[in-house]
Amino acid sequence: MAGTAYLPDLAIQGAESQDPPRHSAVVRITHWITALSFVGLLVSGIAILIAHPRLYWGNTGALGGPSLIDLPIPFMIGHSGWGRYLHFLSAWVSVLTGLVYALFGLLSHHFGKNLLPAKGDLAWSRIWRMVWHDLQLKRPGAEEALKYNVLQRLAYLAVVFVLFPLVILSGLAMSPAIASVVPVLRSGFGGQQSARTIHFFIALALVLFLCVHIAMVWLAGFTDRVRAMITGHGATGKEHS
Amino acid sequence: MSDRLSRRKLITTGLVAAAGATGLGIAARLADRYGLIPPDDGGVYGVGETMTYAAQRLLTSRHSLAREFNRSDISKIAPIKGPPPEDETYHRLLAGEFADWRLKIDGLVARPTFLSLAELRRFPAENHVYHQACEEGWSFIAEWTGVPLAYVLNLVGVLPQAKYVVFFGFDTNFDAADKQTIRGKWNSIDMADAWHPQTLLAYGMNGQELPVPHGAPLRLRVPRQLGGKSTKYLSLITVTDTVKDIGLGFGAGGVERGFSWYAGI
Numbered sequence: 001m002a003g004t005a006y007l008p009d010l011a012i013q014g015a016e017s018q019d020p021p022r023h024s025a026v027v028r029i030t031h032w033i034t035a036l037s038f039v040g041l042l043v044s045g046i047a048i049l050i051a052h053p054r055l056y057w058g059n060t061g062a063l064g065g066p067s068l069i070d071l072p073i074p075f076m077i078g079h080s081g082w083g084r085y086l087h088f089l090s091a092w093v094s095v096l097t098g099l100v101y102a103l104f105g106l107l108s109h110h111f112g113k114n115l116l117p118a119k120g121d122l123a124w125s126r127i128w129r130m131v132w133h134d135l136q137l138k139r140p141g142a143e144e145a146l147k148y149n150v151l152q153r154l155a156y157l158a159v160v161f162v163l164f165p166l167v168i169l170s171g172l173a174m175s176p177a178i179a180s181v182v183p184v185l186r187s188g189f190g191g192q193q194s195a196r197t198i199h200f201f202i203a204l205a206l207v208l209f210l211c212v213h214i215a216m217v218w219l220a221g222f223t224d225r226v227r228a229m230i231t232g233h234g235a236t237g238k239e240h241s
Numbered sequence: 242m243s244d245r246l247s248r249r250k251l252i253t254t255g256l257v258a259a260a261g262a263t264g265l266g267i268a269a270r271l272a273d274r275y276g277l278i279p280p281d282d283g284g285v286y287g288v289g290e291t292m293t294y295a296a297q298r299l300l301t302s303r304h305s306l307a308r309e310f311n312r313s314d315i316s317k318i319a320p321i322k323g324p325p326p327e328d329e330t331y332h333r334l335l336a337g338e339f340a341d342w343r344l345k346i347d348g349l350v351a352r353p354t355f356l357s358l359a360e361l362r363r364f365p366a367e368n369h370v371y372h373q374a375c376e377e378g379w380s381f382i383a384e385w386t387g388v389p390l391a392y393v394l395n396l397v398g399v400l401p402q403a404k405y406v407v408f409f410g411f412d413t414n415f416d417a418a419d420k421q422t423i424r425g426k427w428n429s430i431d432m433a434d435a436w437h438p439q440t441l442l443a444y445g446m447n448g449q450e451l452p453v454p455h456g457a458p459l460r461l462r463v464p465r466q467l468g469g470k471s472t473k474y475l476s477l478i479t480v481t482d483t484v485k486d487i488g489l490g491f492g493a494g495g496v497e498r499g500f501s502w503y504a505g506i
Binding site: 059062063064080081082084090091176187 | 285290300301305316319320374381499500505
């Protein structure tokens with residue numbers, strides 16, 4: 001009997017507490033740590049790049065030889081020292097945070113529930129309609145504060161499962177020590193200079209994602225969405241329920 | 242009910258924190274014992290640096306080799322970073338085609354030794370064609386001829402307590418009485434890289450004598466690290482158990498200018 005007396009107690013407690021959070025605590029914490037480490041990676045990445053803003057293909061490349069792209073940035077030597085220190089510190093924070101997130105995403109079915117698009121949503125007509133909607137910079141409806149639409153899901157999946165793994169692997173491929181342990185990592189990217197070039201373009205894609213991400217958050221209501229990512233609960237979500 | 246829960250939570254958190262702290266303590270002890278902590282482990286950047294160095298030391302072994310290329314892969318351009326030393330002795334030795342040059346090997350060795358270029362050339366020579374990237378981003382492939390550092394280390398008899406091999410070129414004040422005043426492009430590697438079969442004391446490049454801008458008469462080649470680690474214009478090699486008493490104590494002159502000591506990246 002003690003058990004049945006205990007259950008309603010729990011139910012009342014549940015009703016009194018807030019709605020389930022829009023974003024789980026793990027997603028919120030890993031989101032902000034990743035955001036911080038990404039800033040570190042970006043700033044230090046630029047510091048490293050400007051020492052030699054020229055991109056090559058293959059194993060080797062140097063001034064006086066052919067390049068793939070000459071970036072319109074002046075050569076600025078003297079920043080790659082702290083740049084490399086900060087880059088690797090941020091990379092470790094980012095990778096370890098990513099591991100926690102990936103493990104959580106699998107165990108809690110976060111990927112399946114929140115990121116994998118429903119089969120019906122993957123119809124091209126639906127996707128194009130969403131793209132058209134977003135291109136007009138229309139404010140999303142209230143229901144979109146509660147779950148991701150198909151475009152968001154595809155974008156997040158691409159960032160989590162394609163861009164981040166590729167940027168890590170192409171970064172590791174540049175390491176002479178790692179390349180001596182896993183030679184195929186470097187040759188798979190087409191050589192050390194190809195890996196460097198690919199690393200640059202994936203980083204660029206991630207920056208592009210960040211810009212669109214911030215623009216969309218702005219459009220949807222910056223304070224509300226940022227609050228939801230910090231506290232777990234946005235004002236819209238409350239009103240809606 | 243919630244009281245009990247929070248108490249349980251508190252105890253669990255305490256236990257986890259204690260286990261974490263103990264774990265970290267043990268990890269730090271083990272890391273130090275197995276040489277997983279670089280000389281520039283201080284500060285916030287030191288955390289990332291230590292993790293990179295430790296991870297790569299655990300992953301690499303003497304069997305992990307830098308890729309050996311074909312002679313046809315040798316780059317037409319082999320860029321040079323920095324001018325040759327201004328040191329007077331260096332230019333006098335250069336004028337004499339390094340006939341009077343001697344490589345001194347001292348420190349934790351059974352037989353401190355002076356070696357001439359002719360003696361080095363009589364040792365079993367090896368040719369390696371490997372890739373070299375600079376800190377800045379450019380890279381090239383070249384063939385290097387020389388004697389494995391391990392061969393020379395065996396010759397002088399490295400004592401068991403050795404932890405680092407330190408390299409001084411003519412672009413340092415290596416003969417300073419007080420080692421803490423040594424500045425310039427001196428560098429050091431750990432014993433894992435020192436004994437590595439591809440680590441070379443090179444006196445030849447691309448089938449010719451090592452050109453002056455590339456470090457004549459002798460330079461180090463460490464193919465599993467960035468180019469800056471391959472010290473040029475060698476004059477003195479010191480085997481030691483600590484680098485704390487050389488220069489500012491970070492294991493390389495470059496660290497004093499903001500670059501990390503380990504360059505396996």
